[in-house]
Amino acid sequence: MASEAVIHVERLCKQYETAAGAVPVLRDVNLTIAPGEFVAVMGPSGSGKSTFMNILGCLDTPTSGSYVLNGKDVGTLDTDQLAQLRNEVIGFVFQGFNLLPRANLEDNVALPLVYRGVTKTARTAQALEMLEKVGLKGYGNSMSNQISGGQQQRAAIARALVNRPRLILADEPTGNLDTATSREIMHLFTRLNKEDGITIVLVTHEHDIAAYAKRLVQFVDGRVVHDGAVTHLEEAPA
Amino acid sequence: MMGPMLAEAWHGMSANRLRTFLTMLGMVIGVGAVILMLAIGRGAQFQVDQSIASMGSNLFIILSGSSTAGGVRLGGGAAPTLTLGDAQAIAELPSLAAVAPTVPGGAQIVYGQNNWGTQVLGTTPSYLEVRDWHIEAGYPFTDSDVRSATRVALIGQTVAKNLFGEEEPVGKTIRIKQSPYLVIGVLAAKGQSLDGRDQDDTILVPVTTAQRKLFGTQFQGTVRFIMAQATAPEAMAGAERAINQLLRQRHHLQEGTDSDFTVRNLTAVANTAAETARIMSLMLGAIASISLVVGGIGIMNIMLVSVTERTREIGIRMAVGARQRDILLQFLLEAIIISVVGCLVGVILGVGGAVLANKITGTAVVITLSSVVMAFLVAAGVGVFFGFYPANKAARLKPIDALRYQ
Structure with missing residues (x-):
């Protein structure tokens, strides 16, 4: 196949060991996401969608099953290789923004470049370029805790973009934002997906946010219960 | 990075x-x-x-005493049992570099209007060698001074300062116990001893002068202690044995009786310090x-x-x-x-x-x-x-x- 899948997950299981015994969170998940897709992941609380995202982001490891990211079998990689993969292939956007406090936006956005060994001048140039791309031109010296939530999320997206990743994983990126700001952020994601061809996987529990995506994956009790067009949404149980 | x-x-x-x-x-x-x-x-x-270092190296001090009087054993220095002859005999030992018999005493020294109470040591020229002591001005006394018991003196820095002040002491005459003594030299500064005494507060005179003219004693020719310097640190143990043997022989002591002298290894004391x-x-x-x-x-x-x-x-x-x-x-x-x-x-x-x-x-x-x-x-x-x-x-x-x- 010409375009190799960005994400290919087979028979993925995850269970947590508790005092009461093993609690399964993901059961036999199979999923393939091709380059350039814009996928929304939905599901009620406890359905396993966040755990699934953490595994996709190489932040957590599955109990069993295989996960191939960008042609690499993640299960065979050591911690340093995983860190490199996170650095080069994935851009993270979190619900809580997760910017470093007490650091300005330029330093925050440039952070992934630090771990890639990029020189200071190149870091600054790229960070400023990314800030401009997300509409934060001139905010380089602003402190991350002194700007609005929408601006913080834009900065976080700039940080996710700075290493020019193939994949952006966004875990409830609009969860802490008002409707108008949410719309702006989603427009930004749509633009990145359309213009730069970046694959986006986004977790949300809001239908109107999921509506920006082209494909919808729904989780219930650790299983994929729907995988298809977003138009299905109207009929889907809330 | x-x-x-x-x-x-x-x-x-x-x-x-x-x-x-x-x-x-x-x-x-x-x-x-x-x-x-x-x-x-x-x-x-x-x-x-x-x-x-100011004390001198590889030193022994041989004290007279530890004698027995009527069944009572007296401590070191209680009876003058060491003589100049002992010192001369010890000096012959090959393991010793220098030997200085010493007669100490206190006296009031007068020069002009000044007077100063200090320690007077009667000794031989070897004393300077044993103590590694140098002359700052003038000359040391010689063996012939010792033989003829001349009235010459070497004075320490403290004495010089107290008696002469800014004046040049060499060639001046001081009075020790009313008798005139010619100052022929000034000793170099030594500083404090291990027990904190001022070593420069002293006067050296020929041992015979001290015996005959300064401190009259009923035991003619005796000395209070003898200082001896071994040739090398390794020679000290052998030297101590040799001194003991020689002195017991000279003092006609039977096998099994106590020695009437004490040999003390000063270097060992110093090393302890x-x-x-x-x-x-x-x-x-x-x-x-x-x-x-x-x-x-x-x-x-x-x-x-x-x-x-x-x-x-x-x-x-x-x-x-x-x-x-x-x-x-x-x-x-x-x-x-x-x-x-x-x-x-x-x-x-x-x-x-x-x-x-x-x-x-x-x-x-x-x-x-x-x-x-x-x-x-x-x-x-x-x-x-x-x-x-x-x-x-x-x-x-x-x-x-x-x-x-x-």
Whole structure:
């Protein structure tokens, strides 16, 4: 196949060991996401969608099953290789923004470049370029805790973009934002997906946010219960 | 890689200035204390070493006494049993370099309007050799002075200062017990002895002069003690045996009876004093080192708090691609910077404190480059050692656990 899948997950299981015994969170998940897709992941609380995202982001490891990211079998990689993969292939956007406090936006956005060994001048140039791309031109010296939530999320997206990743994983990126700001952020994601061809996987529990995506994956009790067009949404149980 | 890591470490430290300062203070006090204590300890050692050097090397002192009178054993020096003949006989021993029979006594010395009470030692020219004592001005007396019991004197610095002031003593005549003595030389300064006496407060005269003209005694020709110098440190044990054997023979002592003299190894006494000073110096250093370790534990404590506080930050860094060694290096650098900067300030305070102690109390201090370098290296090592555990703890966090941490 010409375009190799960005994400290919087979028979993925995850269970947590508790005092009461093993609690399964993901059961036999199979999923393939091709380059350039814009996928929304939905599901009620406890359905396993966040755990699934953490595994996709190489932040957590599955109990069993295989996960191939960008042609690499993640299960065979050591911690340093995983860190490199996170650095080069994935851009993270979190619900809580997760910017470093007490650091300005330029330093925050440039952070992934630090771990890639990029020189200071190149870091600054790229960070400023990314800030401009997300509409934060001139905010380089602003402190991350002194700007609005929408601006913080834009900065976080700039940080996710700075290493020019193939994949952006966004875990409830609009969860802490008002409707108008949410719309702006989603427009930004749509633009990145359309213009730069970046694959986006986004977790949300809001239908109107999921509506920006082209494909919808729904989780219930650790299983994929729907995988298809977003138009299905109207009929889907809330 | 090092540049941005240093910047990150600096960032972490400046985020909580007071805490960083207090942590640093632990190192400052530790290093300062080590350097100050080492300086004082080394100073004491230096003083003792100087006293020992001023005493002369490989020394024996042979005391008369330990005699028995009517069944009562008297202590050393109670009866004058040593004679000039003994001294001459001992001098023949091959293991001895120089031998000086000595008759000490106190006397009031008069020169012009001044008078001064001091110790007068009757001895032979060998005394200067045994004590490694030099003449600053004039000449020493000779064996012929001893043979003819001339009235000549060598005076110590303290005596010269008190009797003559600014005047030149050599060639002047002083009066010891009303009799005139010609000052033929001034002894070089010796300083304090091990027991704190002023060694320069003394006058040397020929032993025969002391015996016959100064301190009349009922035992003609006896001396109070004999100082003897062995040829080398290794020869001391053999020399001590030889002296004992020779004197017992000369004093006609039967097998099994007590000796009527005592041979004391002064160098051994001095070595004990030197050893004591060394141990004191070591102990001071050891006690100060404890504060260094406490400072290190302080660093570890704060770094552990810092790692816990910044768990989420660590998670973020890991999410954007920080490897374990990046996180390790960041926190380790923080610990090292704190300890090295603390150490530099500590060195300055320690050296300054030592100089101040010397100025104010007159305590002898010796600051060696090696002790400063050692304190510095140990402190840096302490930083690495105590910084490693927290840094390693941070590096080993799982990204997902660190990110979820609230």
